[in-house]
Amino acid sequence: MGVAIEAVTDVDDLTTEVERLVAERGPRCGAVTVVAIDGPSGSGKTTLAADLGRDLDALVLHVDDMHQGWTGLLATVSLARTSLVDAWSRGEPPSHPAWDWEDEVREPDRAVPRADVVVLEGVGAFAIAGAKASASIWVEAPHDERRERAIARDGDVFASHWDVWADQERQLYAVSPGRDDADLRVDTGLAEKSPVPADAPGGPSLTLVIVGVIAVSLSMRTLMTSLPPLLPRIRDDLGLSSVWLGVLTTLPVLCMGLLAPAAARLGLRIGVARCISLAMVAVAVGNLVRGFGHEAVALYLGTLCAGTGIALAGTLLPGMLKGFFPAGRAGLATGLQMFAMMGGAAVAAAVSVPLAGALGDWDLSLGFWGIVAAVGVVFWLPVDRAVHRGGDHDQHPADVGHRLPWRSTTAWLVAGFLAIQSWQFYSTLAWLSPTYVGHGWDARDAGLLLSVFTGAQFVSGLVGPAITDRVGDWRIPLVGAGLCGLAGQTGVWAAPEAAPWVWALLLGAAQGASFAIGLVLLVRYAVSPAAAARFTAMAFLVSYTVASMGPTTMGAVRDLTGGYSAIWLVLALLMLAQLAATLTLKPSRAPVR
Template sequence: MTTADRPATTRPTPPWTVVAALVLVAANLRTLMASLPPLAESIRADLGLSSAAMGVLTTLPVLCMGLLAPVANLVARRLGPGVAVGHGVGLVLVGLVVRGVAGDQVWSLYAGTFLAGAGIALAGTLLPGIVKSVFPAHRSGLGTGLTMMSMMGFAAIASAVSVPLARVLGGWSGSLLAWAPLAAVAGLVWVPMARRAARRAAVAPAPLGEDVTHALPWRSTTAWVLAAYLTCQSWQFYSSLAWLAPTFESHGWSAGDSGLLMSVFTGAQLVSGLLAPTLLDRVHDPRRLLLLATLLGGVGEAGVWLAPEAGAWGWALLLGAGQGACFALGLGLLVRYAVTPRDSARLTAMAFLVSYSLASAGPATMGAVRDASGGYSLLWALLALVSLPQLAALARLRPTAPRVGEAPERVTA
C-alpha cells in the first residue's frame, strides 16, 4: 500500500491512525468471552444452567468464528475489508447490549452472545489480511503482535474486573453490559478508515491479468496443516478460558480470586502474544517457536490436572503464555504463508472455518466431561493430551512449504 497507488483525490491515511484503529477493533475480539468465566457460577445459580449449558456460552462465539469465516470473506469481497470489519464491530456492540440488558432472561444471554460472536467472526477473520496490507512483509509479525496485545490485554482486564463490576453495577448482567462502550468507541474510530478504504476501492482500477480468485484454498496442504494446528490450539484455549476459573472455585476459591487468576492467564497471553510474532519476523523456521509455545501450554494444563493447588498461579502463567504464543504464531503464519492480502483472507477463512467449527465443541464437551466425572481432573487431563496432535501438525510447517496463492495450490508431503 504505497502513496503512488492511491487516487490523487484521496489523502493518505497516517499509518499510526490505521494501527490505532486496528488495536481498538482487536480489543473487542475477546472481552465477550473473557468477561464471562468469573461470573459463571453466579449465572449458573441464578438461571439454573448446567455446566454443559454454560459451556455453550463459550461455544457459540467460537462456532460463529468457524462457520461464518467464509461469509466474512464473501462480505469483504462485496463491501471491501474495511467496511466489513466495521459491520463486524457493529454486531459486537449490538450483541453486548442484548446480552446485558435483559437481566435474568436466558434467551437474551444466548442471543446476544450469538450476535456478538457473528461480529467477532466478521472482524477477526479479516484482520490478518488487513495487517498484511498495512505492514511490510518483514514487519507483519509486529502487526500481528500489536493486535494480539490489544486482544489479550483487554481480555485480561475483562477477567480481572468482571466480579468487581458486578458488585458495583448490581449484578452480573450489568458487568456483561459494561463492555459495550468499548465496542462503540472502536466502531466510531473505524468509520473514517472504512470510508477512506471504500473510496479508494471505488476508483482504483482492477490490476490487469491478476488472478482475483476468492475461493478457499481447499487444495493447499499448507492450509490444512495450519487448520489442524489451530483446531488443537483453539480447543485448548477456549476450553481453558471457560473452565479455569470454575475449576479453582470448586477448590474453594472465591469468584474474585478466580477472576484474578484468569487475569494472570490472559495477561500472560498479552506478553507472549506480542513477543512471539515479533520473534517470528526474525526466524526462518517457525517450528522452533511453535514447539516451545505448545510445550509451555501443555505443562500448564498438566499442572492444573495433577497439582492444581500446589502452583495455581504458576500453572495459569504457563498456560496463558503457551496458548497466547500459540495463537499469535498461528495468526502470524496466516500472513506468512499467503502471497497477497487477499490470499491471507482466503487462508484465514478456510483455517477458521475448519478450526473454530471443530474447536467450538470444546467448552461444552469439556463441560459434559465435568458433569459426567463429577470434577475437573479428567477435563484437564484430556486438554493436556490435545497437545500431542498439535505437535504433530506443527512439525509439518516447514519454512519451505508453498504459500497460498502460489501455483499450484498443492503441497507435497
C-alpha cells in the same frame, strides 16, 4: 506509441480513454470486449485492474491465477490463449488453466463466468489477448520499487524466485507485445493506490491503521472472557442447566467458525474496512443487549449478535494486515493485534465480578463491554473513511469466485494446528476458574487466576510474533510455547495447588504465543491479501468449528470422571499433538493461493 498517463491517481482519465477506445473499436474477441493490462511484476497491475474493473463493471481475470509454476510463464500464455481468447472468439464457454502448487502439476481448467467486458491483467496479458484486445494498457514502475512491492505483497516465497521470474519476463517481452505496443501507459512509481504502505497518498496513515486495529482488537475476546467468572450467578438467577451454559460459551466460537467464509465474501463485496465497521457495530449492540435485565433471551440473542460481529472482524483483520504491512513486519502487525486482543480479554476476566458488584448485577457487567466496543467503532471509522477516500473499496481484488484453498496441504496443516490450539484455549477459558472453585477457591480469586491466564497472553501474543520476524524458522518459538503449555497443563493435572499462579502464567504464555504465531502463518503463507482472506476463512471455519466442541466435550469428561483432573490430562495429550503439528509447518512449504 502509447499515450502516457503519468500516475495511477489519474485513473478517471484512464477510464475515460479506455471507454473511448472500446466505443471506437467494439468487441474484438467474439462478443466479448477484452481490456488487457500488462507490465512487469510489482508494477501495480492488480490494483489498477480492480479500479478499472469497477468503473467498467467488468469481470477481472488475473494471469497470476493461471501460472504453470515458477518456470511456466511461456506455457501459461499459450494455454490461456487457447482456453480463453480462442473460446471467446468461437462463442464457446471459456476456462483458464490452473496449477496445483502443492504437487507442482497442472490442474483441470477452471470455468470462467460469462461477461460482456473482461479486464485481463498480469504478466503476459498482451501476448494472451493479442490483436483481440479492444484496449491495451502497459503499467510500469522503477525496478527497485517493483521488487519491494512484489515481495511485500507475496512474501519470502516470491523473493527466492524473483530472478528466475524476471528472466522469464524478459524472454516473453522480447518476442511478444510489450510497452511500445500499448494503447496507454501508466507509470505507478511512488503513486500506486495500494494498501502497502498505508501512508500512500489518499489512504489511511500507518498510525491511523494501528490505532484502528488496536481499538477493534480490544473487543475481540471480551465477549468470551467476561462470562466465565459470572457463570455461577447466571446459573442461579436464570436456572440454566450445564448444557445451556455450555451453549452460551460455545456460541461465539461456533459463529467464528461457521461465518468465516461469509465474512471473506462480504469483505470482497462491500470492502474490508466497511465490513469491519459493521462488524464492530454488531459487537457493540450484542454486548449491550446482554445487559438488558435478567433475561435469558436477551443473553443468548446478544451473544449471537456480538459473536457474528467478532466472526466478521476476526476473519478480515489478517488479510487487511497483509495489505498494510510488508511481509517482514507481519509479526509486528499481528503482535499489536494480539496485544490489544488479549489485553482486553485479561481486563474483562479480571473486572467482571467487581463490575457486577459496582454496577448492581451480572447483566450490567456484561453490557459494559458494549460501551468499549462502541468506542472501538469511533476509532475505526476514520480508517474506513480514509480507505474509501483513497479509492481502495476492496482491499482484496475482485476475485470473489475463487474457492477456499481446500486442496492446499499447507492450508490444512495450519488449520489443524489452529484447531488443536483453539480447542485448548477455549477449554482452558471455560474450565480454569471452575477447576479452582472446585478446589475451594472463591469466585473472585478464580476470576483473578483467569485474568493471569489471559494477561500472560497479552505479553506472549506480542513477543511471539515479533520473534518470528527475527528468526528464520517460526517453529522455534512455537515449540517453546508448546512446552510451556505442556508444563502448565501437567501442573494443573498433577499438583493444582502447588503453584496455581505459575500454571496459569505458563498456560497463558503458551496459548497467546501459539495463536498469535498461527495468525502470522495466515499472512506469511498467503501470496496476497485476497489469498490471506480465503486462507483465513478456511482456517477459521475448520479450527473454530472444531474448537466450539471443546468446552462441552471437556465438561462431559468431567461428568464422566467426577472431577476436573481428567480435563487437564486430556489437554496435555492434545498439546503433544500440537507439538507434532508444529514440526510440519516449515517456512519452505508451498504457499497458499
